[in-house]
Structure formats: C-alpha cells, structure tokens
Amino acid sequence: MYQYQYPHPAVTVDCIIFGFDGQNLKVMLVQRKSEPFAKMWALPGAFVNEDESLESCAERVLMKEGNISGVYLEQLFTFGTPSRDPRERVISVAYMGLVKTADFELIAGNDELQIEWRDVEQVGDLAFDHNDILATAIQRIRGKIRYQPIGFELLDSKFTLPQLQQLYEAILGQSLDRRNFRKKLLSMQILKQLSEKQQNVAHKAAFYYEFDRERYEVLMKEGIYLELV
Amino acid sequence: MYQYQYPHPAVTVDCIIFGFDGQNLKVMLVQRKSEPFAKMWALPGAFVNEDESLESCAERVLMKEGNISGVYLEQLFTFGTPSRDPRERVISVAYMGLVKTADFELIAGNDELQIEWRDVEQVGDLAFDHNDILATAIQRIRGKIRYQPIGFELLDSKFTLPQLQQLYEAILGQSLDRRNFRKKLLSMQILKQLSEKQQNVAHKAAFYYEFDRERYEVLMKEGIYLELV
DNA sequence: CCAAAAGTGTTTATAGTACACCCATGC
DNA sequence: GCATGGGTGTACTATAAACACTTTTGG
Numbered sequence: 001m002y003q004y005q006y007p008h009p010a011v012t013v014d015c016i017i018f019g020f021d022g023q024n025l026k027v028m029l030v031q032r033k034s035e036p037f038a039k040m041w042a043l044p045g046a047f048v049n050e051d052e053s054l055e056s057c058a059e060r061v062l063m064k065e066g067n068i069s070g071v072y073l074e075q076l077f078t079f080g081t082p083s084r085d086p087r088e089r090v091i092s093v094a095y096m097g098l099v100k101t102a103d104f105e106l107i108a109g110n111d112e113l114q115i116e117w118r119d120v121e122q123v124g125d126l127a128f129d130h131n132d133i134l135a136t137a138i139q140r141i142r143g144k145i146r147y148q149p150i151g152f153e154l155l156d157s158k159f160t161l162p163q164l165q166q167l168y169e170a171i172l173g174q175s176l177d178r179r180n181f182r183k184k185l186l187s188m189q190i191l192k193q194l195s196e197k198q199q200n201v202a203h204k205a206a207f208y209y210e211f212d213r214e215r216y217e218v219l220m221k222e223g224i225y226l227e228l229v
Numbered sequence: 230m231y232q233y234q235y236p237h238p239a240v241t242v243d244c245i246i247f248g249f250d251g252q253n254l255k256v257m258l259v260q261r262k263s264e265p266f267a268k269m270w271a272l273p274g275a276f277v278n279e280d281e282s283l284e285s286c287a288e289r290v291l292m293k294e295g296n297i298s299g300v301y302l303e304q305l306f307t308f309g310t311p312s313r314d315p316r317e318r319v320i321s322v323a324y325m326g327l328v329k330t331a332d333f334e335l336i337a338g339n340d341e342l343q344i345e346w347r348d349v350e351q352v353g354d355l356a357f358d359h360n361d362i363l364a365t366a367i368q369r370i371r372g373k374i375r376y377q378p379i380g381f382e383l384l385d386s387k388f389t390l391p392q393l394q395q396l397y398e399a400i401l402g403q404s405l406d407r408r409n410f411r412k413k414l415l416s417m418q419i420l421k422q423l424s425e426k427q428q429n430v431a432h433k434a435a436f437y438y439e440f441d442r443e444r445y446e447v448l449m450k451e452g453i454y455l456e457l458v
Numbered sequence: 459c460c461a462a463a464a465g466t467g468t469t470t471a472t473a474g475t476a477c478a479c480c481c482a483t484g485c
Numbered sequence: 486g487c488a489t490g491g492g493t494g495t496a497c498t499a500t501a502a503a504c505a506c507t508t509t510t511g512g
Contacts, residue, residue, distance in 0.1 A: 008233070179466070203461080
C-alpha cells in the first residue's frame with residue numbers, strides 16, 4: 001500500500017502509434033481484456049512507474065506491444081478530465097509515435113485480447129476518451145507534417161517520391177500536384193537520390209531516395225524554416 | 230491519509246502567465262516562502278485537486294494570484310522527470326496564459342513572499358525545472374504568434390498599430406518593417422479601425438483598432454490559414 | 459501494343475521584401 | 486519651429502499554382 005497525505009491521481013501514458021501501409025494512415029489499437037471497457041478497442045498505454053520518466057514509459061509501451069525501440073516519439077497532450085476513467089482519477093499523458101509498420105511485431109499484452117493496425121478513417125468507438133486523443137493526434141500530425149520532416153519516420157529508409165507523396169496525401173486527406181510536390185521537396189535538398197530503382201513494376205520504375213538527416217540538421221542550425229507542402 | 234495499491238505521483242499545474250507592459254514581454258513569478266527552493270523565484274502553481282480538471286486548476290491559480298478569470302489559457306507541456314522535485318515524484322502540467330497586466334491585481338499567496346512581473350530576458354535561476362518550462366513557453370508563444378491572433382490577448386481591447394507592432398517585436402526579438410507590418414495585418418481584415426485616436430501624445434496621434442473576433446471566426450470556418458507576420 | 463504510373467518545364471498569379479518622404483502633435 | 490513618432494506607395498524578387506505530354510516497364 002502506498003500512502004499520501006493528499007489525494008494523488010494515477011498517471012498513465014497512452015500512445016498513438018501511427019504507421020503507413022503504402023496506402024492509408026494506420027493507428028495501433030489493442031482490444032481490452034478486462035473492465036472497464038472490456039472487449040472495446042483502445043490505445044495502448046501503461047501506468048507510469050515510480051522512477052520512470054514519461055518518455056521512458058512511452059518507450060516501454062512500444063517495447064511491450066511490438067518489441068521495438070528507437071522510434072520517433074513526441075508528447076502530444078495531457079488529458080485530465082476527472083471522470084475520464086470510471087475506476088479512479090487517472091490523468092493520461094498522450095505520446096504520438098511514428099513507426100515503419102514492417103519493423104513492428106504486434107504482440108498483444110497480458111491485458112489485451114488482440115492488437116492490430118487500423119485505418120484511421122475506420123476507427124469506431126474507443127474506450128475512455130481515446131477517440132478525443134486520437135483526434136488530437138491526427139490534428140497534430142496534419143499540422144506538423146507541413147513543416148517538419150516527420151513523414152520519413154513512416155516509410156522505409158529507401159522510398160520513392162510517389163510513395164512519399166501518397167503518404168502526404170493520406171495524412172492531409174487531399175491530393176497534391178505531382179510536379180509541384182517533387183519540385184518543392186527536391187528544392188530543399190533534404191533528399192538524396194539513390195542509383196537504385198524500383199524492381200518488377202508494370203510501369204516505369206521510380207528512383208529510390210533517402211532522407212538526408214545531416215543536411216537537414218545543418219539547415220535547422222542555420223535557422224532555416226522549411227515548408228514542405 | 231490516502232492509500233493506493235500502486236504508487237501514484239503528485240500532479241501539479243504550473244502557469245506561465247505572460248503580460249506586456251508596452252515595451253517588453255513579462256512573465257509572472259512568485260518568490261517561494263518555504264523549502265524546497267525557499268526564497269527562490271518560481272512559476273505560480275498548485276496541486277491538482279481530486280475533482281478538478283487541469284484547466285480548472287490553472288484557472289484557480291490565476292484567481293489566487295491575481296483575482297482574474299476568463300483569460301486566454303492553453304496547455305503547454307507536461308514535465309515529468311522523476312527527480313524534478315526533491316520531496317517526491319511530482320508531474321507538472323504547464324499551462325500558458327496571456328493576460329493584460331492592467332487587469333491583474335498581483336496578490337502573493339500564503340506560500341509566497343512576493344509576486345511580480347519580470348521581464349522575460351531578466352529571469353534568473355528559478356526553482357525546480359521552471360527555467361525549462363519558461364523556455365518551452367517562450368518557444369511556443371514565438372511560434373504561435375505568427376499564425377494565431379493571440380497577441381491581442383496581451384493588449385487592451387483598443388490598441389494602435391504601433392503598439393501591436395511593438396508587441397510582436399518584443400515577442401519575436403526582432404524588428405519589423407512598419408509599412409509591411411501594417412499592410413499585412415490590415416489585409417487580413419481582422420482589425421476594425423475606430424474613429425478614436427490617441428490623446429496627449431507629442432507627435433501625430435495614432436488611430437485605435439480593435440480585434441474583429443467574429444470576422445476571424447468566419448475566416449477560420451472557411452479554413453483560411455492566416456500567417457500574421 | 460497496351461495499360462499504368464513516372465518523370466519533366468513553363469507560364470501566370472500572388473505574396474514578400476526593401477526602401478524614403480511627408481504629416482500631425484505637444485512643447 | 487523643432488523633435489517625435491505616425492502614416493503611406495511602389496518597384497522588384499521570390500514563391501506558389503496551374504497545367505499536358507513523353508517515357509519506361511511488364512504482361
């Protein structure tokens with residue numbers, strides 16, 4: 001038993017993990033085994049341990065659900081409505097993660113019946129206030145992808161420009177002009193073209209590119225403001 | 230005594246309240262009466278009550294320190310490094326507030342020796358990790374003022390364009406061209422010019438303007454993206 | 459040779475930037 | 486009449502937006 005002089009809320013970290021399958025933006029969901037909200041789908045999360053930072057807690061969740069580490073993570077928002085959990089006062093710090101789905105091995109935790117990637121447009125009613133959390137995350141990724149090179153976190157390290165454009169279109173929910181998209185992305189010089197091309201495609205093969213992180217860091221140090229789309 | 234089966238951290242809300250004195254951007258600081266960090270300056274804050282939302286807690290802090298309500302508040306970030314408070318694990322949800330200093334009556338709380346507006350450039354060492362929190366807030370306001378009409382929250386409802394420009398220059402830490410600044414702000418049509426002018430100034434009197442909130446909301450509904458500076 | 463998707467340039471419109479002089483007011 | 490700060494317009498540059506045809510590949 002843990003005793004305190006004043007009431008202390010429980011604190012969890014809930015994770016919105018976005019992935020991309022080449023067509024649509026996906027989010028990782030788990031199906032709860034126990035009450036409250038048994039059998040409902042929810043965002044993966046964990047209670048924060050006593051000596052663990054919030055970010056480490058998010059990393060622990062990723063390790064638990066998919067045996068993965070070292071991915072892009074950012075704090076999203078903290079949800080603290082007193083009634084958001086029927087058991088007790090629970091404050092949830094939400095983290096947004098961007099991963100390559102291929103690197104992830106989905107492993108349902110002990111409290112979970114299933115785990116899966118779900119299209120962000122086909123998420124039904126989630127447990128707790130997780131629909132609100134997801135909505136906040138979608139808003140964040142839509143805003144951020146325009147001026148920070150976070151899209152690359154969702155693709156393999158080698159990707160074609162049409163794949164990158166498809167990702168932007170899926171996230172923004174609108175189509176973009178191919179010529180203008182290429183012109184803009186290439187003009188910032190944060191992409192390295194490889195000599196390698198796509199193989200076995202029934203049309204002209206696209207070149208692969210890589211994100212040039214060093215070049216990007218140089219631009220950031222110079223205080224250059226990117227507007228990617 | 231409050232008992233829990235698992236350890237629960239304490240949760241506080243700390244507030245970064247920005248004000249503007251016509252020249253420089255100010256932040257509200259309180260001087261701590263007791264340990265830890267006795268006599269040091271800190272951001273005003275409070276422990277979150279059991280049945281209070283995070284936002285209500287921030288509002289309570291504002292009411293306590295300055296008997297004010299109904300001001301602009303937004304959640305900034307949650308700071309949760311395990312060692313950030315030497316007493317016990319304390320997670321702090323930071324809120325940023327923008328106020329008109331004239332509306333505020335500074336009232337030192339029971340735990341506080343003093344309370345004052347301090348120039349953001351002249352804040353020394355603060356208690357806890359409050360220098361980090363302040364740095365995050367300055368970054369946020371600098372980013373946000375470029376595309377959201379939050380500057381008006383720091384000025385009287387009637388203001389002149391040179392006053393508004395002075396505010397932008399203070400926040401961004403750079404000077405702006407007067408003609409271009411006026412052109413841009415006026416072109417978005419979110420300012421209403423009043424017939425009234427400045428009085429008793431030893432130079433040409435400037436016209437007063439008001440922020441046109443209804444017009445702004447219409448623009449937002451149309452999905453128009455403003456870039457104010 | 460056909461279908462499918464990749465690659466490519468130019469023109470036009472819009473927005474940003476740089477810059478200097480006259481005007482109104484109080485003392 | 487002088488010092489102080491308010492108000493204004495134009496030319497130039499850079500960026501954004503619109504738009505159609507040719508190329509490569511597998512089947």
